[in-house]
Amino acid sequence: MSSSHDQDSDMTFEGLQEGMGFAVTVLTDCPHIPTDTSAVKVGVDVPCQECDDAAENWQCLHCGAILCSRYRHGHMKKHCEATDHAVCLSYSDLSIWCFKCSHYVAHESLDDIKFEAYRAKFNRDPPSIASASSSSGQQ
Secondary structure (H helix, E strand, O other): OOOOOHHHHHHHHHHHOOOOOOOEEEEOOOOOOOOOOOOOOOOOOOOOOOOOOOOOOEEEEOOEEEEEEOOOOHHHHHHHHHHOOOEEEEOOOOEEEEOOOOOOOOOOOHHHHHHHHHHHHHHHOOOOHHHHHOOOOOO
């Protein structure tokens, strides 16, 4: 196992190897969700602002910083520890993670930023939006 994995992810990985599977817990009441993300400008193609790595970046939803994941060079994790910012958007899978709660986060106040990120990454509306438009006769 790589030393960059924490104990919980090691146990999860071992469970997967043994065929046990796991369930992802998503918080809907995370106390660290920023109250306003309107100033955060989506940058799915922007490299890490510290090392220029473009492979697996996250965006801080508090200040908009774009930095690499803990499985690359760890700049986003270091940013969160240094600034007390906690909630970030992954440009790999468009998930939102809280570093303080150590959980994925879902909340309606984050829907707009996730929508913008999806459109920027895939150049189209998310499937649920696209389905609603086509079923109502709109294109």
